[in-house]
Amino acid sequence: MTSRRPWAHRIAVSTVSAAALVALAVPAEAATTTTSASPTATTAAAEDVDYATWQTDCQAVMGQALPYLKTRIAAAGPGEKQAIVFDIDNTTLETDFGFSYPSPANKPVLEVAKYAQEHGVSLFFVTARPDIIASVTNYNLKHVGYQVSGLYVRNFIDLFKDVAAYKTAQRVDIENKGYTIIANIGNSATDLSGGHAEKTFKLPDYDGQLS
Template identity: 75%
Template sequence: MTDQTGQTRQTGRIRRTRWRAAGTAAVVGAALTASVTPSVAAPAEAPRTSTTVTAAAAAGVDYDTWQRDCRAVMDGALPYLKERIDGSAPGEKQAIVLDIDNTSLETDFGFSYPQPANRPVLEVAEYAQEHGVALFFVTARPGIVEAPTEWNLAHAGYESSGLYVRGFLDLFKDVAVYKTEQRAGIESKGYTIIANIGNSATDLSGGHAERTFKLPDYDGQLS
């Protein structure tokens, strides 16, 4: 495994780690290289969802396959977003909600800090940003890493209008319920969530978005 400068990436193995809320500031940087493992929830009825089916082997997925599959989903999302943004009602405050790990950032493949952007998602986000759409990030990451996560998103090229991380009490909630509550809160601020982008059912279930776009997680192999 090497960085994105063109060197060969390690393939065939996906490292999955868990965030540890306990610790001191000295471990925050290390924690950012780990991914969140969401709790499992039965998906609730959700808006129309776009997804990609892959033939990924159960043993693992290589980086190039993941990027190709992510781009296929985002290539389907962009025409919808262009049409929806162009057809916005006067005064409508549009927003997109994004998951972070293995959605906005390369978590399981980006073993460094700052973690690099997931390019297919960033390109769609940049189009939305340029056309006045607010970006909100809803993650299961704990509050202890809020500041470095916010910096990482900005460094990667995202213009965040709000970052939602789990507080202490949120750690005891089902992740899908927690994320649904955050989207409802964004709507209560007057935003219309035109798209919700994530790689897990817990990112997308529960409604409060006009359309959802699911990136691959290969039956839970990616956090």
């Protein structure tokens, strides 16, 4: 059984940053919206987050997302370009639990993503990660099974902006490209606030213990 320790995030970030050194060797591969609050997963212990509990809580949220997506995808209008927006750290990837590169996929989220991409939905990833690790992040996502239609990372100027406002602006950009964002999936309020998605699904972050 794996637990997330207080120093875990620093290790995970260091792992990804170190991987950036080998980036050159890695193959690079406006409709009105309604935002719905999603259920919040159960609270874990105050100091450590147990991996099995986290996976159970993620599965509970994705267990509600998948039926919604099946219905919404089947109801696509003529010519509608459907998209889902995902956060990355502890949403699509096990950043605080997988101390390796590439980081493992968060399995309940990958299952939902695979259903969507197999049914013609484009997957966009909006992260607070800096652009210096864009290549290794893109490779990691594709390596574990995600089809990346777009990856949004922060440039130097973006690092000084409010994270929630930055992420909202990226969703607006996706809509401006003609996509309807049918779902937005993340584990933090900054991932989900600001609208520009028909429905939101919040994974657990245990009061900020997970990045």
